[in-house]
Amino acid sequence: MTEATLRPNLGRINTTSHNFRADAEVTTDGRAKINLHNFSARASKLIAKRLDERPAWKLPIGEHLTANNKNYETDFQSVLGKYSGIPRINIAIFIVGSRGDVQPFIPIAQLLSQPPYNHRVRICTHPVFKPFVEENELEFFSIGGDPATLMAYMVKNPGLMPGIESFKAGDIGKRRADISEILHGCWRGCIESGDGMGGQAKPGLSAEDTDNLFVAEAIIANPPSYAHIHCAEKLGIPLHMMFTMPWSPTQSFPHPLASIDRHDTDANFANYISYTMMELLAWQGLGDVINRFRIRTLRLDPISPLWGHLLLSRMKVPFTYAWSSTLIHKPQDWQSHINITGFSFLKQASSYQPDDDLIEFLKAGPPPVYIGFGSIVVDDPNHLTNLIFGAVKRAGVRALVSKGWGGLGGEKPPEGIFLLGNVPHDWLFQHVSAVVHHGGAGTTAIGISMGKPTVVVPFFGDQPFWGMMISKAGAGPEPIAFKKMTEESLGNSIMTALTLEIQEGVRKMSEKIVTEQGDVEAAKSFQQAVNWDSMRCLLSPDRVAVWRIKKTNIRLSHLASSVLIDEGLIGVSQLKLQRTDNWHRVRHRDWYIDEGATDPLTGAMAFASGVATKTLSIVFDYKRNISTTIHKQHAATHDKGKDSERSSSEALPVLRKYSVSWDGPVPVNPVQAALSYPPERLELLAQRIASKSVPYQTGQPIRQRSFRAGRLPTRTPQNDAREEEHGLVYETAHDTSNFVTEITRTGLKVPVSFFYNLANGFHNAPSFYFGDETVRRRDNITGLGSGVKVAGKEFAFGLYDGITGVVTQPYNGAVRDGTIGFVTGVGKGAGGLVFKTCAAAFSLPAYTLKGLEKQFQKRHDRPLKAKILAIRLKQSLTEFERASHADKDEVIERWRTLGLDKSGVGLTGMGSRQSMKYGN
Template sequence: MSRYLNIGIKFRLTGFVALTLIYISCTYNTLVLLAWKILHYTREVCGFGKKTGKCADLVIKNLKCAELVKNRSYNQRTWDDGIEPPQEIDWEKPPVYELIGSGQNASTNVVVQGRVAINILTSHKLPTLVPIPSQPKPYTLLNSSNSKPPNLNVVIQIVGSRGDVQPFLALGSELRAAGHRVRIATHDVFRDFVTATGLEFFPIGGDPSSLMAYMVKNPGIIPKFETIMSGEISQKRKMVYKMLEGCWKSCVEPDPQTNTPFVAEVIIANPPSFAHVHCAQALGIPLHLMFTMPWSPTKAFPHPLANIERSDADPHTTNYLSYGLVELMTWQGLSDVINLFRKKSLSLEPVPMTMGPVIVETLQVPFTYCWSPAFVAKPLDWSNYIDVCGFFFREEPSYTPDEELDHFLSTGPPPVYIGFGSIVMDDAEQMTAILLAAVRASGVRAIISRGWSKLETGQHDPNVLFLGDCPHEWLFKHVSCVVHHGGAGTTACGLLNGRPTVIVPFFGDQAFWGQMIAAARAGPQPIHHKALNENNLTQAIQYCLTPEAANAAMEISYKMKAENGVQTAAQSFHRNLPVDALRCDLLPEEPAVWLYAKSKSKNPIKLSDKAAFILAEHQKVNPKHFKLYQSKPITIQNLRWDPVSAGTSVLLGVMFNFTVGFSEVFTGPAKAFQSKENGGGGREAAVTFGKGLGKMVGVLPKATLVDFPLALTEGLHHIPAFKRIFISLIF
């Protein structure tokens, strides 16, 4: 985080070759010859004649070739539900609950609701130690003319709820219409939801209902102390590891249903999928992130997961720093899991501690935000590789209400909609009682969606209808206002229909959207679900029924209807593609897969599968000169630009190691005493206490005597002026 906190192996299944380079100790020429033998074997099995014009396309569909890759690829070191993950890391490692840096100029700690509480105390050192950019980073769009790229294999990786998946189905359909092959990689439970759109589906594992329940208990990025004590943190960390593996498989494995080969040529992902940049590095392909809440540092507003408790800095500085501090806490909690994944599945080096939290920003990964600029405008300090395109709306599904719903809507004034979607609550009965009491006190009719929490009551109320699944696009046209959890998709649908909105946030970006709605006067201030009661919900509903709220919501609706978020996002995606690098030099409509050069002195030629096959078929090229091509190579380094950032990068690592040890001093013995293993718990508690204390004490001498001087020297080497001064002082 040195910028503002101071502080290939690759394999490619192509249309005619299945080639694995991971953990194979043989020469490159041998591998190329082996690949070419696979090609000829494939041709013989398929019965291709030498003059077959469609041979390259047919080879792509060859199942034996796909099966070969499946059997030989990346050592098959993955694990499934019945196999324990590698034991090389501590799966129950507690997260850091407090970080203090720059002499207590900046600190974070976890508050009761799981969000990250931030305290920033300014001093004369702060502006020096934490440089805030005065203008966006320079960036040249890779395809500013928006010229058409070759048709690509696009994998879209999504971790989250149904509301997180739905916008990407609209985007996937748009990209498919543009000629790309699109694969949606998400949780198994959404298979039917995805395939109903005609898009390809690939399961990455993970249980979204379990994740939702976990997030309700632990609303921020850091789990509660009691969650760690229960052992649930270990289960979720293992689930994350499985989803990382699933995301990697989605890039390289055949279609699970048809066995049609697939290798990703570009990745689109939402940030919580976590595997995105690492898979892109392993394959050397472009990456484009898309999300429904702010994830890029800005001075305009704080990170949605940050809770600014106290700051002597100006609001712009505080907002900007909140992103770095939240990323620090997030990376600390998952860095060992991600680096294990990089080692076991991708054969990549671990990501350095200082690069982990800022890897996406440092690499200037293109980012598209899926909200309306009429609702939340793009901050002025975001560069041109970051776009705000508008909400992603799918085509309105065809829907005919059943007799009960149709009768309820036609026999009275428009009701209030209340629903919490995929949120899984601990006490659905209590929530139902609060909702019914507020509806009666407000004197309104209501439709209450049962959702994943199964809100329901056995009592009949003629003014309340409990409803199952129903498309919001249709339903919100028939209600007066909406009360929901604040998911980006539900928020967007309500505003598109001009409906005043009450947000009852549970976790994540939900409170952020509630605050934005309140700022636009289209609804009251958000009410956290734990603070919700009959009185404040009644007042919130009554405000939504006022002309002020209705007019504000309708004004936003008019502006949103003039936007097309999906088309704009597709244009953003294409503008940021390295189109020239992706194209085959001989067949520009085909994506490049190989580099061909007879010698180092000659410029290599980029070839597609089809071009390479045709040239080899006619003996115009020698396959041994082929080299796998990376259209977008990614290099991740431990950035130390100068002596100050070099030194603070070490201090950051020391801070993490010290605070991890500090956490283990207390949580380790507590968990040990609950265990019956190793002598009834007492002996194990003493051992874990000693280990935690050892981490605290042992890190300091090593940092002082080895790491800091080495890093400082490296930093000096990066600045010629420092070199000259250093040399003059010595000699």
């Protein structure tokens, strides 16, 4: 068992076990220094053994679907298997970083939006890249954040964690606020129409805005976006990670952001554990920000950093790395869900028209050396400019110097130096002899692919990693750290890069790289990782399923559902977007995020740290709110509050006059009649469905009050007058009331957290201690009913497996491995008897209380649920209106051909055939 201790001072962690001890801390230059002390040479072997012994329910998603998705494919394979085409889906691509991070995704997005895929692809990134994305004819959505500010911050702090000076300057709070903004921006990019600019959701139910409605059905993301797995969990959709630097644990090389002092530790083990340590550091700094996003925005449970780190690798999330295997080969311990597809290039040379003065400079002498640092922002651009000019003179070469975001160059460069603006690299590098850059993945890729010797001057992040990889491959000299660079070192490196040996080495690499199609292979990698048959509509398999008929596993597209309703074959009350509390439509991917603590001790630590962290957070927020009330202008706070409440009030208009049901004798064709409904009526219907109060008769009275469950009370003129009259006293009382409410709520959750964490710890311990493959996956808890059901199952199976394991474990071990297997089985049986029976005892209060907690939380999810429902209703109406008679007739014909009209699935009752069953 590995035990991690998160110290009070940010940026320092320890982790120990009986095999090793490791500690990591942030040094003054911002790097994360990791010290390892190996107590046993068996440590690296233990890693591989534990990975191989993980239970079957933790294997890659492409191989093991959830039960309902697997049953859907199996039961209806005769229909679904006939279609080789791909349903068109909405893909949100999250990208956080510089232009070099965004650019590789552009050609991939273009391919996915074109035949044969034809998906709708939305690039969700920083607002500064809006023109860049849209000029490449792709949809853009702003997630907020300023990459220029981020680059300046990263230059000061070249590692994952910030340096001491940044702590003193207050930069940490600003960056945490940026991450919070980006998390919310990514979520908005999944469910909102428009481009996200201005921070407000655009109205989306009017007829002219229908085509702009967007709900993500798959996510592609780079790891620094952080919101990826959490948004995918909430929406129940596929997630695919893509990146230009290693992010998956491996024994082949260390984490690119780690500086390792491994002492006597095995090198393979040191490499592997560096990924865990870096993730723990990241979670220590951002865990509370991420959990606040999960709780307040997504209405999901928080995740403890003790098992929240390495979520992507533990969940076997499909990963595509956009570099060439010529430069870095795929490690042997990376499994089939991880692919290296090659560099992804955005071709811009064909449309670029260079200025005349640039052409004249290129013709005036031998090919120059390119020097540029892209999006890097430096504190003293004049000093860096003079250093570059001196190095060029020392090397005796001509140079093209890119001004970049750092503002290099001055007004009058020396002879033999030309200052560049924004010039596409795929055009420019055809005319240079070598390239000097910061080691960004994109610039590295294009330079090597065009056979240009490369000098890397790394500033931060993965740049030192790429510098070492280039040097190791023989494509350039050793990298020069920016803070250690001098005229002499840069000049010597340029001369070294121009030697015949390096030129020949990079030329051979180029010949292999130019044959690769990284963007094409990345698009294929995404397509292959998605289980398309489970996403198809049963009656229209070329469309994605978004609805499910209650009590069955029958999945329908927008068109199929609207046609069946209009024909009176099913009623709107029979359709569900959600599966119990995990409400959003058919869950094409059920992410099992919260498997919980690995053992009882970790569970106890998670309970204690969780309660302490939550309490401190509440106290801190209270102090901050009181301070804001006292020191900031009351008028600004007052106006902001009124605007916020007014927008909330406007989001739920009073629409008492409307009837909201499509069921009943009138009208004869309810969908055709609904085509003329105003947007407000659809919103009201969505609210009624979300609150499970859809009336079965038209004209039934509607109580507006029921829609506001879980929302703040509506602001009234009396409230405004009272606040204006009492000012500071009123606001302080309001903040104090919220503080008391939060503390009380936290106190009520203490017994839930205690029993829940310990129950999960006892449940998982046999797997993580002994590699026990008989440990069953615990079902998801979504409400009181499922909580009681899970508690009963865990109690019964815990006792059964614990007692019978005393006999079955030694027997199975002996059959498999002889005497050694028998002895091992005796240990597993004895350990299982203790842990599994304890798990059974704790499961009754733990999972019942957890179900009760979830039941109370459901009401807070209704506004968001109603918002998605309103979008889906409008999209269903639109597809119905635009569909041809032939398409509609085909849906009805397939319904009858499959015998669904006679199976009791329609309005006359619910189906009883096993293939129709779903649960509820």
